[in-house]
Amino acid sequence: MIYKKGTIALCIAGLFITLNACSQSPKKRDKNLKTEISTESTNQKKCNWCGTFEVPENVSWRTIIPPKGESGNKLIISGTVYFPDGKTPAKDVIVYVHHTNTKGIYPKRGNEKGNGKYHGYLRGWMKTDSNGRYELETIRPAPYHSHDGEPAHIHYNIEAPDYPEYWLTGLWFSDDPRVNGYKDKIERNGGFSNIVTLTKDENNILRGTRNIILEKFED
Secondary structure (H helix, E strand, O other), rough: HHHHHHHHHHHHHHHHHHHHHHHHHHHHHHHHHHHHHHHHHHHOOOOOOOOHHOOOOOOOOOOEEOOOOOOOOOEEHHHHHHOOOOOOOOOOOOEEEEOOOOOOOOOOOOOOOOOOHHHHHEEEEEEEEEEEEEEEEEEEEOOOOOOOHHOOOEEEEEEEEEEEEEEEEEEEEOOOOOOOHHHHHHHOOOOOEEEOOOOOOOOEEEEEEEOOEEOOOOO
16 A cells, blocks of 8 residues: 555646646747747748739739729839849849729638638739839729828739848828828838829820839848
8 A cells, every 4th residue: 555655646746747748838839839939920921911922823024913904094103123232233023012992892702712711802923024024904993991191002012032032111192192291101112112103104004113123131
C-alpha cells in the first residue's frame, strides 16, 4: 500500500508538472503564431486588402476591368512606376486595383474566389512594361455611402522584386468635393499626388494619370 500510495503521489506530481508545462507551451506557440499570422498578413495569404498574389499568369501592362454592359462613365488611368530615384522606370511591377461601381458598392456575382470575395469583380492586374508603364480601363467609381463621406477612389496595391506588396492611398478625383475634407488623411501618395484631374478625350472618355515611385513599408 505504501508503494502504491507513493506511486500515486508521484503520478499526481508528474501530472501537475505536465499540466503546468502544457499551460505555458500554448503561450509560446501563440506568440509565435501571432508572428506567423502577422508575417502572412503582409505576405498576402491571410490579408483581405492584398491582391497582387492573385495576379493572372498572362498579365499585361494594360487591363480592361468592367465586364461588357457594366454601367458607368468610361475611365482610363495610365501612369509610370519609377524606382526610388524617381527617374528610372521600373519594369515588372505588379499593380493591383479594385473599386466600387456606380452605386458605391463592390459588386459581386457570388462565385468570387480569394480576395474577390471582399473586392468584388471590378478589379484588375497589370505588370509594368520595360518603360514602367501601366494602364487600366474601367468606369468611374462612386463613393461609399459610409466612411464619413470618403472620396470616390480606386484602391492601389503594388508589388515588385524586393518590394513586398503594400497599399497606397487610393486614387481620388480632383473634382470630387469630398477631397478637400480628406487631404489631411493622405498616408501613402506613392511619390506623386494621388489626386488626379480628369479630362475628356475626343471620344468623350475620361482620362487621368497617376505616376508612382516605389517605396518599402512595414505593415
